[in-house]
Amino acid sequence: MSRRPLDSSVPAIAVHDVSKRYGRTIALDHVDLEVAAGEFVVLTGPSGAGKSTLLNLLAALEKPDTGTIFVRGHRLGRRSRHLNRLRRVEVGLVFQLHNLIPRLTARENVEAAMFETHRGRRQRTARADELLERLDLAERATDRPPTMSGGERQRAAIARAVANQPAVLLADEPSGSLDDHSAQLVFDLFDEMRDGGATILAVSHDSRLEQRGSRVISIADLSTSAA
Amino acid sequence: MTFVGLIMRNIGSRPLRAALTASAVAIGVMAVVALGVLTTSLKESATQILDVGNADFTIAQKNSSDIINGTISQDDIDAIGRIPGVRKAVGALISTDPYDENNPLVIEVGLNPADQAPFGLNILEGKAYTADSDDQVMLGYALAKQIDKTVGDSITIGGHDYTVTGLYRTNVSFGNSTMMFPLAYLQGLNRLSGQVTLGFVQVEDGASIARVRAEIDSQYAQLTTIETAEDFGRADRNLTLISAANTGGSLLAGLIAITGVLNTSLLSFFERIREFGIYRSIGWSRFRVIALVIGEAVVVSVVGAAVGVLLGWGAINVLENLRQLKGVFKPLYDAGIFWRSLGFGLTVAFLGALYPALRAALVAPITAVRRE
Ligand SMILES: Nc1ncnc2c1ncn2[C@@H]1O[C@H](COP(=O)(O)OP(=O)(O)OP(=O)(O)O)[C@@H](O)[C@H]1O
Ligand SMILES: [Mg+2]
Numbered sequence: 117m118s119r120r121p122l123d124s125s126v127p128a129i130a131v132h133d134v135s136k137r138y139g140r141t142i143a144l145d146h147v148d149l150e151v152a153a154g155e156f157v158v159l160t161g162p163s164g165a166g167k168s169t170l171l172n173l174l175a176a177l178e179k180p181d182t183g184t185i186f187v188r189g190h191r192l193g194r195r196s197r198h199l200n201r202l203r204r205v206e207v208g209l210v211f212q213l214h215n216l217i218p219r220l221t222a223r224e225n226v227e228a229a230m231f232e233t234h235r236g237r238r239q240r241t242a243r244a245d246e247l248l249e250r251l252d253l254a255e256r257a258t259d260r261p262p263t264m265s266g267g268e269r270q271r272a273a274i275a276r277a278v279a280n281q282p283a284v285l286l287a288d289e290p291s292g293s294l295d296d297h298s299a300q301l302v303f304d305l306f307d308e309m310r311d312g313g314a315t316i317l318a319v320s321h322d323s324r325l326e327q328r329g330s331r332v333i334s335i336a337d338l339s340t341s342a343a
Numbered sequence: 344m345t346f347v348g349l350i351m352r353n354i355g356s357r358p359l360r361a362a363l364t365a366s367a368v369a370i371g372v373m374a375v376v377a378l379g380v381l382t383t384s385l386k387e388s389a390t391q392i393l394d395v396g397n398a399d400f401t402i403a404q405k406n407s408s409d410i411i412n413g414t415i416s417q418d419d420i421d422a423i424g425r426i427p428g429v430r431k432a433v434g435a436l437i438s439t440d441p442y443d444e445n446n447p448l449v450i451e452v453g454l455n456p457a458d459q460a461p462f463g464l465n466i467l468e469g470k471a472y473t474a475d476s477d478d479q480v481m482l483g484y485a486l487a488k489q490i491d492k493t494v495g496d497s498i499t500i501g502g503h504d505y506t507v508t509g510l511y512r513t514n515v516s517f518g519n520s521t522m523m524f525p526l527a528y529l530q531g532l533n534r535l536s537g538q539v540t541l542g543f544v545q546v547e548d549g550a551s552i553a554r555v556r557a558e559i560d561s562q563y564a565q566l567t568t569i570e571t572a573e574d575f576g577r578a579d580r581n582l583t584l585i586s587a588a589n590t591g592g593s594l595l596a597g598l599i600a601i602t603g604v605l606n607t608s609l610l611s612f613f614e615r616i617r618e619f620g621i622y623r624s625i626g627w628s629r630f631r632v633i634a635l636v637i638g639e640a641v642v643v644s645v646v647g648a649a650v651g652v653l654l655g656w657g658a659i660n661v662l663e664n665l666r667q668l669k670g671v672f673k674p675l676y677d678a679g680i681f682w683r684s685l686g687f688g689l690t691v692a693f694l695g696a697l698y699p700a701l702r703a704a705l706v707a708p709i710t711a712v713r714r715e
Contacts, residue, residue: 147491168712171710172709174392174625175707176708177624177709177710177712178707178708178709178710197628200626200627200628201626202424203623203624203625203626203708204625204626204627205626208626209625211712212712213712214623215621215712216621217618217621217622219352219353219356220349220352221616222500223344223346224349224352227344228349228622228625229626230625231346231627231631232627232628232631237344237345240344241344253551256441276625280626310636
């Protein structure tokens with residue numbers, strides 16, 4: 117389902133000595149992380165430890181203060197065209213707070229992620245409907261986020277993140293508000309993506325998700341300055 | 344969903360705002376259409392005089408605010424008729440008088456019967472008045488129909504009674520709504536003995552119009568020759584003023600409309616900062632964000648422009664029926680008005696939305712997750 121890395125010896129994610137601070141808050145302090153292509157890594161850690169910050173940096177939403185980040189062998193730099201492409205098709209990000217566009221329906225939220233791809237209008241709609249169906253949201257396709265439940269919004273956000281079959285999926289607590297049945301639908305989708313060669317980095321405290329990961333790491337262990 | 348569909352969806356979800364923006368554009372377009380039609384129509388009816396009698400050019404008094412108010416000596420016109428290369432020079436006196444409620448301003452032409460044929464006059468019924476009569480009049484057929492008079496009828500103008508001797512048609516449409524008197528009589532009535540208002544010159548085949556004009560311009564410093572609408576604009580300052588008022592009014596209307604679009608686009612930018620951050624975070628290019636914001640403004644403005652054209656048309660109808668403009672203002676619609684309105688709407692949308700669009704494009708992707 118996902119596009120395969122060109123060379124599986126190139127790590128999907130390589131973070132070297134990355135720091136990020138907001139004013140006086142040090143969100144990330146000299147962090148190192150390497151995730152091999154095809155891995156499913158679950159990242160844990162206490163609240164405020166910088167997990168979301170790390171995902172934001174990997175999704176190129178902002179830049180680290182120091183250090184380097186490589187995604188699939190490409191260094192995240194300043195070339196905005198590359199960054200657009202990275203955000204659009206290389207990396208999918210499930211936001212912790214979903215961040216759907218409130219005025220658009222669930223289907224439109226998913227479709228909006230597929231502009232500037234090879235898909236035409238019908239294909240975009242078909243792909244959105246296919247994902248919503250798989251995540252048991254077919255009946256919510258024309259609803260807007262403010263009228264949806266937390267779990268429904270979470271699944272819509274997942275559908276949007278995987279719409280373009282990203283090679284790297286970054287998911288911030290993707291199963292936090294899901295019951296067992298919905299969580300199972302999401303995990304099946306993740307499994308299928310991994311079968312297709314995708315790499316997944318998920319922030320989670322959900323034991324159901326941790327069991328599925330190929331590796332569970334704590335963000336505290338990534339900080340080289342602490343050691 | 345197409346990109347245009349997304350634009351429509353965004354507009355539809357803020358209907359009141361869209362309606363307010365569209366009405367700002369509509370008012371601007373209404374002003375542009377009404378002023379434009381008024382100006383072209385006045386210009387057109389004014390410059391029709393250039394076509395009278397298939398004259399090659401017209402002669403008027405220099406520096407008069409309105410060429411209809413100028414005076415030229417009949418002797419000068421006769422002398423011009425003798426310049427080599429001139430086939431015929433005809434002088435006509437023009438004045439106006441009220442006739443009745445529906446015709447508050449009738450144009451009266453004083454012309455010698457012998458000059459009627461060169462002037463392009465075609466007698467449809469009856470015959471010409473005699474050159475020295477003081478109680479005879481001819482009517483343009485359109486006027487005759489309007490006031491329900493025909494050959495042999497009696498008609499009262501300015502307290503004098505006249506007999507209608509004939510009905511005529513001229514080669515320019517406004518001429519058919521005029522009435523015509525013997526030149527000497529109309530001169531006497533207006534205390535303008537020996538004076539005419541305009542001269543109409545035909546040059547001989549093969550003669551150079553430019554050479555004849557130059558000759559007249561150099562010999563008669565107080566006169567000016569008018570061949571094109573542009574010459575007309577130079578000779579008639581009213582027309583220049585009307586054109587300037589049109590340009591100024593349209594610019595002002597544009598500014599108001601741009602401010603309206605800018606205002607709402609900027610408001611909605613501040614409301615939607617997070618939304619733009621989300622678009623950027625899922626890989627939209629800056630260009631697409633700009634296209635979204637400008638696209639929304641364009642759709643709203645084009646709808647506003649369409650409404651404005653209708654409003655403008657309504658405003659013209661009101662103007663047309665104003666007592667002061669009755670008979671003077673015959674609205675002339677050209678396709679250009681509609682294209683100009685569309686262009687106006689698009690320009691307003693682009694200029695009004697440009698700044699908010701650029702701001703939107705510069706919203707950082709991280710804004711998607713920033714806490715308020
Ligand atoms: N934009 C910001 N401005 C100021 N401080 C910030 C900003 N973003 C994050 N922080 C701070 O950086 C630290 C790390 O935040 P982050 O959201 O990455 O934590 P987290 O590990 O995801 O926590 P949680 O498990 O609660 O989601 C926190 O102390 C947070 O307050
Ligand atoms: Mg977090």
